[in-house]
Amino acid sequence: LTVLTSQFNEIKEENKKLSDKLSKMKVELLEYLRSLTSNTDSAANKVRRGMSFEIDDCKFHLEAMTRPDYQPLVDNKRIIEKLQERITLMNMELITEREHNEKIIKDIKDEVETQCGENRNKETSNENIEYDSLNDEMEYQMYLFTLYCNHPVTGEFMESILEVHKDELLPTVLDKAYELMKLAPHIPIERCRLVKYHYVDDLMEQSFDLDEFQHQTIGQIVGRASRYYPFGLFLETCEESEISDKYHDGANNIMISVVDVSTGKGPAKPMRVEEGWTVRELKQHIGEVYSLNSSCMRLVMKNYNDVTDISDVGCTLEEIFRKSTHEDRQVLTLIL
Template sequence: MSFEIDDCKFHLKAMTRPDYQPLVDNKRIIEKLRERITLMNIELMTEREHNEKIIKDIEDLKDKETEDPAGDKVTSDEEIEYNSMNDEFKDQICSFKLYCNHPVTGKFLESILEVHKDELLLTVLDKAYELMKLAPHIPIERCRLVKYSYDDDLMEQSFDLDEFQHQTIGQIVGGTRRYYPFGLFIETREENEIFDKYHDGGNNLKISVVDLSTGKVGSAKLVRVEDGWTVGELKHHIGEVYNLNSSCMRFVLEEKNDVTDISDAGSTLGKIFRKSTYKDRQLVYVSSDSEDYKKEFKDSEMYVQICF
C-alpha cells in the first residue's frame, strides 16, 4: 500500500507544478488524488496499529506463560486463580447415573444428571424430569427420586418430598463424589396410586402365588421388601399386593433345591433372606387357604404342588 501512496504522490506533484500544461481541467482529478492519498494513509495507519496490537498480545502472552528451566509451564496468577475456582466448582457438583422407565413406551432410559450439591431435592427432581423428557406424558407431581442399585435392580431408598424437601442433594447423599456406588431412579405412579416408602436396607424377592384350588403355580414376580419387616408384616404386604387373605397365608422358601416353610418364622426378613442380586433372586411360594394352612407343611397340598 505504501507503494501506491508514493505513486499517487508522484502524479499529484507533477500535476501541481507551475510548468505543468494539462490538456483538460485537472482540478477534479487532483482532488481525487488527494482524497485517495488521505484514505490510503488512514488504511495504512489502521493496518499498522492492528499489527502492533497483535504483536503486543503475543508478547503479553509470552510474559504470562513462560517456561522454567525444567521445561514446565509457569502460569500467571490470574490463570492459577481461575483454575482454582474452576476446580472448586467441580468439587461441588454431584454426578449421578439417572434411570427411568418411560411411562408411555416402557423403555428403560439412562442418562447422566449433574447438579450442584446445594440444590434442594425439588430442584433436582425438576432437572431430572426435564432431562428424561417426561413432560407432557406424566406430571411431575406423580414422580419421585429413588436411590437405585442398577446391578441388583433394587430400589434402595425413596427420597420423598415430605421427608427431604428442606434438604440439599449433598446432605441427602452424604456429600459430593466423583463416583457414587448407586444411581437415581425416577419412579412414577398412577393417578390414584400411592408411593410405597422405601427405607435403606431393602431386598427383592421373587414371589410366586400358588392357587391350591386349581393347582396352578403362578409365574414369579419381583416384590421389594424391607429387611426390618417381620413375617407378619410381609404377609400383610403380600396380601395387599395380590389381594389375598393374610391370616391363613403360607410362605415357602426355595433354596438350593430344598424348600422350607417360613410362615411362622420369628426373625426379621433381614435374617431370613440373604441379600439377593440381579442374577440370584430368592424364590418364595405363597398360598392362602384356611384349611390347608392348618396342616403340617409336608402333609399340605402346598407341599404337593411345589415339590411334585
C-alpha cells in the same frame, strides 16, 4: 568561532569606515590645496605635505590588511581552525555519548520487558494454578448420577447422566431430571419423583418425596461427598389418581409365586419388602396384597439348589437374606 567571526566583521566594518573617511579627507584636502598652490613655502603647503604622508601611511596599512600574510588575520584564521577542530572533537564525543546513552536505555527497556514477562508468566502460572484449583473444587462439588426412567407413553426404559451441584435443592434437581428425560408434555412434573435406585438389583431403595425432602440439598440427601455414586436415581411416575408408596432405605424387591395345591403354581409377581420386617409382618403384608389369610400361608425360599421353609422363622428378613444370594432372595413361594 562565532565571537571571532563577529570581531573580524567589526574590524572590516571599521576599516571600511576609515577608508571612506580618508577618501573624504583627501578630497577636502585637494580642494584646499588647490587654493594654496601659489605659495609652496607657506604653512598650508607644509600641512598638506604632512597630511599627504599620513594618508600614504594609512594606505600602506590598509593594503597590508588586505594581504593573506597580514599577521592579525593569520592569527585569527589559526584560532578559527583550532576552534573548528575542537568543535569536531566535541561533536564526536557527543555522538559517542549519545550512542552510549541509547544503549543504556535499550538495556533498561529489555530488562524491564524481561522482568514484566517473568511476572506475567508467574501471574499466568498462578492464575492457572488457581483456575485448576477452582476447577477441581468445582468438579468436586458436582455430582454425577445415572438417571433411569420408564417413559410414561411408550414404556421405554431410558437412561442418561444427570449432573447437579451438591448445594442444589431437591426440587431443582427434580426439574433438571424432568427436562433431561423430556417427559413434558406427556406427564406433569407434579406426578414425578426421584427414587434412589440400584440397577443391578433392580431395587427402588428410597423415595425422595418433596413433602419430606424439599428443603434439603442433594448433598444432604445422599450423605457423603463423591464425584460418582454406586447407585442411580430413578425418575418414577404415577397415574393421576395414584398415591405412590414411600420407599424407605433398607428395603428389597422379591418375587412372590402363589401356589394353590389344587390348581398349581401361579405366575411370579414383584413385591417390595422392608428388611426390618419379621416373617409374620411379611405374611400380613402378603395377605393384604392378595386378600389372603396370613395364618394359612407357608413361605418357602429357594436356597442354592434347595428350598427352605421360612414360615415359622422368628428372625427378620435382613437376617434371612444375609445368608442367601440376590437371586435366591428374589424367589419366595407362597403355598396355600
